[in-house]
Amino acid sequence: MAHAPLALTMGEPGGVGPEIICTAWERLRDTKFVFFVLADPAALEGNSCSLKIIEAPRQAKNVFSESVPVLPLNNKVLPSRGKADKKNAASVIESIERAVELAIAGEASGIVTSPIQKSSLIQSGFNFPGHTEFLAELTRNTAMPEECTRGPVMLLAGPKLKTVPVTIHQSVVSAAKSLTTERIVGVCTVAAESLAQDFGIKNPRLAVSGLNPHAGEDGAIGKEDNEIIAPAVNALKAKGINTFGPLPADTMFHEDARARYDAAICMLHDQALIPAKTLSFHDAVNVTLGLPVIRTSPDHGTALDIAGQGIARADSLIAAIKLASELAERRGSI
Ligand SMILES: NC(=O)c1ccc[n+]([C@@H]2O[C@H](COP(=O)([O-])OP(=O)(O)OC[C@H]3O[C@@H](n4cnc5c(N)ncnc54)[C@H](O)[C@@H]3O)[C@@H](O)[C@H]2O)c1
Numbered sequence: 001m002a003h004a005p006l007a008l009t010m011g012e013p014g015g016v017g018p019e020i021i022c023t024a025w026e027r028l029r030d031t032k033f034v035f036f037v038l039a040d041p042a043a044l045e046g047n048s049c050s051l052k053i054i055e056a057p058r059q060a061k062n063v064f065s066e067s068v069p070v071l072p073l074n075n076k077v078l079p080s081r082g083k084a085d086k087k088n089a090a091s092v093i094e095s096i097e098r099a100v101e102l103a104i105a106g107e108a109s110g111i112v113t114s115p116i117q118k119s120s121l122i123q124s125g126f127n128f129p130g131h132t133e134f135l136a137e138l139t140r141n142t143a144m145p146e147e148c149t150r151g152p153v154m155l156l157a158g159p160k161l162k163t164v165p166v167t168i169h170q171s172v173v174s175a176a177k178s179l180t181t182e183r184i185v186g187v188c189t190v191a192a193e194s195l196a197q198d199f200g201i202k203n204p205r206l207a208v209s210g211l212n213p214h215a216g217e218d219g220a221i222g223k224e225d226n227e228i229i230a231p232a233v234n235a236l237k238a239k240g241i242n243t244f245g246p247l248p249a250d251t252m253f254h255e256d257a258r259a260r261y262d263a264a265i266c267m268l269h270d271q272a273l274i275p276a277k278t279l280s281f282h283d284a285v286n287v288t289l290g291l292p293v294i295r296t297s298p299d300h301g302t303a304l305d306i307a308g309q310g311i312a313r314a315d316s317l318i319a320a321i322k323l324a325s326e327l328a329e330r331r332g333s334i
């Protein structure tokens, strides 16, 4: 079967994306991890790698060892290193939309997204708080693979820890208010399915965090742990999903605790992402579970503060490319 390349989105042209794409290509050019970049070539110019314009993803494989294959966008960018210009929003968004189209069409085996500057896109009228929600919308009408529940669900996957936030890009106040037993059951169901099917973890063990300090101290410090989270854990156990909790979030990430589970399911974005990024900032990958296409991303953002200085590390992007390729192989799409 022909191997489809991975589609790599351009991300924020003023951030570290362009330089780490170039570094990632330099490190991967002689490997099986072939990708092409959906970008205005102007966004990638000025780095040390050579670019080759391609007309279709299938051409990527033939040029990959010599140059970065670039599938040009219709919208142009005016890159300004270290600054996110909302005038570039159309191009940033087009890159994501076209990657999804190509993945749905089978011309790309998966999507790896470069970081976007959310605030700049939102100022331009973009209506989504992140890739996760935008990708869910773009793939809404595409059928899921058999026996896979639709998400989206965010997973931060590192060598020492996998974490899933139940609430994602929400204020802490709105996240706490929006927690329901059904939502927790839904997220855990997608996570358990994907850990088994995409990551090959048989009967994955899910450790569910509480919301409040000490998981509510039996109702003395908040009622959500007993009234919303504990019933979700019971419902998941009844479905045969290997789940336990709610656990106090502050003590569930030390080394011995991590050995007891395959993924930590957390109620809040920062409960999940702080331990993931603290333990493995340069190795962890952000994966969207519960989509009909494969999507990974580095765990870091645009890093405007160091863009263009030649010090940005490409390790997390490389890990994202390798993981997307591994997931595609497992799903049999390449
Ligand atoms: N997948 C994504 O699109 C994604 C992910 C996370 C954050 N973001 C966005 O990025 C923007 C900036 O976010 P932030 O400042 O919170 O986080 P950030 O990850 O961009 O930066 C945090 C710190 O880590 C450093 N850093 C980041 N990437 C690095 C790398 N590759 N090598 C070395 N150092 C690196 C930065 O210099 C900074 O000091 C925000 O708009 C945020 O929403 C996007």
Ligand SMILES: N[C@H](C(=O)O)[C@H](O)COP(=O)(O)O
Residues within 6 Å of the ligand: 129, 130, 131, 132, 133, 273, 286, 297, 299, 300
């Ligand atoms: N919440 C993520 C983080 O802090 O790393 C980041 O915003 C990326 O989210 P998307 O993948 O939805 O863009």
